[in-house]
Amino acid sequence: MRAVIAGAGAVGASVARELHAHGHEVVVFEIRPDAARKADVGGAKLVLGDACDLALLERCGAMEADVLVAATGDDRANLVCSLLARSEFGVGRTVARVNNPLNDWLFDESWGVDVAVSTPSIMTALVEEAVETGDLVRLLRLEAGGTALSEFRVPAEHWLAGRRVGTVSWPQDAPLVAVVRDGAPRHATADEVLEAGDELFFLAAAAAETALRRLLVGEDRAQARPGAGSSSAAGRRPSSSPGAGALTDQASQSPRA
Structure with a gap:
């Protein structure tokens, strides 16, 4: 299996190490130079750059990826990565991290998200x-x-x-x-x-x-x-199309990955 992971923070790096240890081909994107230097992704390939950059994704083999894991600390970035993976590269499976439970209702198929993972x-x-x-x-x-x-x-x-x-x-x-x-x-x-x-x-x-x-x-x-x-937001889910509703900004105040 070929996996693309957005974010080399604690979550993304841990997923990368596990997948690589299980014999999968893994590419990890990290936009922050300091985080990239500190990241321990095991034997996975680490790319310094934005996982929302179409040209960079294409150069790094996103077209052949079987799954994308959007694991940054920014819900906006995770949504955009998921949407690009599905709409531009036809990635068969997308898993996205939800940092702020109030944004949970956005993480659905209209944004290209197959599975949303919200730790809270x-x-x-x-x-x-x-x-x-x-x-x-x-x-x-x-x-x-x-x-x-x-x-x-x-x-x-x-x-x-x-x-x-x-x-x-x-x-x-x-x-x-x-x-x-x-x-x-x-x-x-x-x-x-x-x-x-x-x-x-x-x-x-x-x-x-x-x-x-x-x-x-x-x-x-x-x-x-x-x-x-x-989450309370899930019980009153608005229409969830790209651009609909307001994305709660709490997550963007945390580290990008």
Whole structure:
């Protein structure tokens, strides 16, 4: 696999080292000379320059890349890199770092982003997953935000306890993919009888998430906590086309990578 990484800071350099150690061909771009001098990218190729420079990307083989990782500390740069990789070079897979969770709604397919990774959102989801019972927690957004992996822990005396999976009218586009009981995964077959304490994992399309939440937690709690486990901006996502809305500037105050 050929990978292009924008940003040789702590995140980009770590990804570069791991990918190269796994036998992949990796090119890392870093626009800051001081950061480039300090960067430890292992055996990956390090290029001093702007990953948003079309000519530079082409010279360094972006046309043959299988994946681009936009890992700078600037959300603007990560969006532009992703869009260029998809629209100009036809890169098959783009992964972009989200520095400010308020910008999360921008990182979707209209900007060429396949997978958006937001560390604050992931940490929030993991904390909620560890302590919440009886609420639907979004753990991970997949495929440009169109699908999310969500978890629901069945509380005591919940109506699901004692019900067979096949007797529940699950929302369309929100399949139950696994049940974890006492730390052991189980197939979510139609005959599986659910118990209190079970952890249910769903792959839910964005359009089906609200219906799934209403089914599991009830109308009142669903309205009180839309999009649990995600950033607040994701629950009120505006139209996300290039140039739409305001990109929150907090991320640009941090280092570029």
